[in-house]
Amino acid sequence: xxxxxxxxxxxxxxxxxxxxxxxxxxxxxxxxxxxxxxxxxxxxxxxxxxxxxxxxxxxxxxxxxxxxxxxxxxxxxxxxxxxxxxxxxxxxxxxxxxxxxxxxxxxxxxxxxxxxxxxxxxxxxxxxxxxxxxxxxxxxxxxxxxxxxxxxxxxxxxxxxxxxxxxxxxxxxxxxxxxxxxxxxxxxxxxxxxxxxxxxxxxxxxxxxxxxxxxxxxxxxxxxxxxxxxxxxxxxxxxxxxxxxxxxxxxxxxxxxxxxxxxxxxxxxxxxxxxxxxxxxxxxxxxxxxxxxxxxxxxxxxxxxxxxxxxxxxxxxxxxxxxxxxxxxxxxxxxxxxxxxxxxxxxxxxxxxxxxxxxxxxxxxxxxxxxxxxxxxxxxxxxxxxxxxxxxxxxxxxxxxxxxxxxxxxxxxxxxxxxxxxxxxxxxxxxxxxxxxxxxxxxxxxxxxxxxxxxxxxxxxxxxxxxxxxxxxxxxxxxxxxxxxxxxxxxxxxxxxxxxxxxxxxxxx
Numbered sequence: 001x002x003x004x005x006x007x008x009x010x011x012x013x014x015x016x017x018x019x020x021x022x023x024x025x026x027x028x029x030x031x032x033x034x035x036x037x038x039x040x041x042x043x044x045x046x047x048x049x050x051x052x053x054x055x056x057x058x059x060x061x062x063x064x065x066x067x068x069x070x071x072x073x074x075x076x077x078x079x080x081x082x083x084x085x086x087x088x089x090x091x092x093x094x095x096x097x098x099x100x101x102x103x104x105x106x107x108x109x110x111x112x113x114x115x116x117x118x119x120x121x122x123x124x125x126x127x128x129x130x131x132x133x134x135x136x137x138x139x140x141x142x143x144x145x146x147x148x149x150x151x152x153x154x155x156x157x158x159x160x161x162x163x164x165x166x167x168x169x170x171x172x173x174x175x176x177x178x179x180x181x182x183x184x185x186x187x188x189x190x191x192x193x194x195x196x197x198x199x200x201x202x203x204x205x206x207x208x209x210x211x212x213x214x215x216x217x218x219x220x221x222x223x224x225x226x227x228x229x230x231x232x233x234x235x236x237x238x239x240x241x242x243x244x245x246x247x248x249x250x251x252x253x254x255x256x257x258x259x260x261x262x263x264x265x266x267x268x269x270x271x272x273x274x275x276x277x278x279x280x281x282x283x284x285x286x287x288x289x290x291x292x293x294x295x296x297x298x299x300x301x302x303x304x305x306x307x308x309x310x311x312x313x314x315x316x317x318x319x320x321x322x323x324x325x326x327x328x329x330x331x332x333x334x335x336x337x338x339x340x341x342x343x344x345x346x347x348x349x350x351x352x353x354x355x356x357x358x359x360x361x362x363x364x365x366x367x368x369x370x371x372x373x374x375x376x377x378x379x380x381x382x383x384x385x386x387x388x389x390x391x392x393x394x395x396x397x398x399x400x401x402x403x404x405x406x407x408x409x410x411x412x413x414x415x416x417x418x419x420x421x422x423x424x425x426x427x428x429x430x431x432x433x434x435x436x437x438x439x440x441x442x443x444x445x446x447x448x449x450x451x452x453x454x455x456x457x458x459x460x461x462x463x464x465x466x467x468x469x470x471x472x473x474x475x476x477x478x479x480x481x482x483x484x485x486x487x488x489x490x491x492x493x494x495x496x497x498x499x500x501x502x503x504x505x506x507x508x509x
Contacts, residue, residue, distance in 0.1 A: 003095040016148035096132035136169035238343035248300035258402040264288035281305035387498030400454035405506040411456040421446035462491040469495040
């Protein structure tokens with residue numbers, strides 16, 4: 001029996017190769033792998049002794065030779081193939097162990113020279129794996145260190161079953177496909193919407209279930225992305241994260257990334273239930289919770305400042321599914337740990353923004369792709385079209401407008417003094433969204449009088465603004481662009497209120 005072993009990542013390959021040798025495999029290896037195995041006391045046949053050709057072009061050409069690939073691709077049950085091997089003095093391989101140059105890890109770094117990235121494009125490795133996977137009935141492709149122990153164990157138990165061989169082949173083709181897709185993505189970075197969109201995702205973890213208990217689920221990261229939802233996030237306690245936890249966590253991270261200063265975001269079902277900024281994080285938490293304490297039941301809670309023991313004790317008084325913050329002191333962890341199910345996440349990423357990232361939405365047989373919705377730069381492009389807005393009110397205008405972007409359409413946000421006081425989300429009618437936001441505020445004891453109202457899209461009629469004005473709203477911010485803008489502006493002006501056009505819509509469906 002004969003095995004070709006050529007790996008970039010040497011982790012565990014010495015014990016794997018030793019196990020193969022103990023089973024009677026001849027080890028054939030190239031370059032650094034051969035040297036490494038020899039240093040471990042293993043007997044190795046070097047690839048150049050098989051090919052009678054030296055490594056060349058700085059190692060770019062090692063295994064690309066008929067003496068290697070014919071030995072991998074030969075069908076042992078085909079007399080013609082056996083005769084060809086005999087005619088050319090080529091010995092077949094029974095196993096190929098290859099892992100690839102780490103192209104994605106280098107290409108994902110900032111400030112790396114293109115020439116260095118190009119050198120991380122593996123050519124020979126994928127060819128070896130694909131050849132072995134194609135001929136899996138006779139050659140076992142091994143491409144990940146996690147496969148080493150199970151493969152050796154099954155070989156010791158009498159040999160690899162056809163089911164195992166097929167599974168190894170499937171994994172090898174998936175690995176090479178993902179590798180090529182990452183390279184294609186890197187080359188196509190200058191084209192935001194290339195004709196051929198090559199995407200590949202790597203599983204981070206299985207999830208207990210999907211949106212509902214009868215649905216299975218898993219979480220994947222996009223290969224080549226510089227960060228993902230859980231990158232540099234440590235779970236310090238609680239149950240495993242669920243599909244819905246992660247969906248709400250995504251919404252919360254996007255919202256809090258818009259806010260400066262101590263801020264707290266409470267999310268339920270992908271929408272903010274309460275958001276607040278304040279001089280101290282404890283005050284921001286109290287105000288975000290007070291915005292809608294009923295909807296906060298079973299929420300994802302995100303804070304952008306460390307959690308102290310006192311704040312931890314306050315959080316522990318409520319039913320929270322997930323709490324996410326940059327740090328927790330020991331007293332906070334003790335307090336939060338009194339709730340065994342509470343998922344405690346520490347964020348070391350600090351910034352979750354991913355500039356230049358695409359948005360994807362699955363549809364039947366395809367994918368909708370768009371660039372991510374950006375907020376714009378503060379007051380740039382905003383125009384006061386009715387009344388006047390003093391400097392003190394602009395903070396609430398920008399706060400309400402930034403939150404509105406993250407609410408399901410049709411979306412209405414009422415805000416006052418850096419706190420959401422009423423949110424109308426996901427309504428088919430914008431008028432209903434206004435009514436819900438006002439009613440929520442009033443039911444929870446918030447006073448709409450003097451509040452700012454933000455709308456993610458224009459008001460097609462004046463009825464929505466009139467409803468808000470009757471409740472005492474004094475500033476409305478919306479994109480503008482309706483055929484009845486003049487009618488809406490007039491209604492706001494007549495009420496002595498102010499209105500701002502942003503010129504930018506923020507639908508989120």
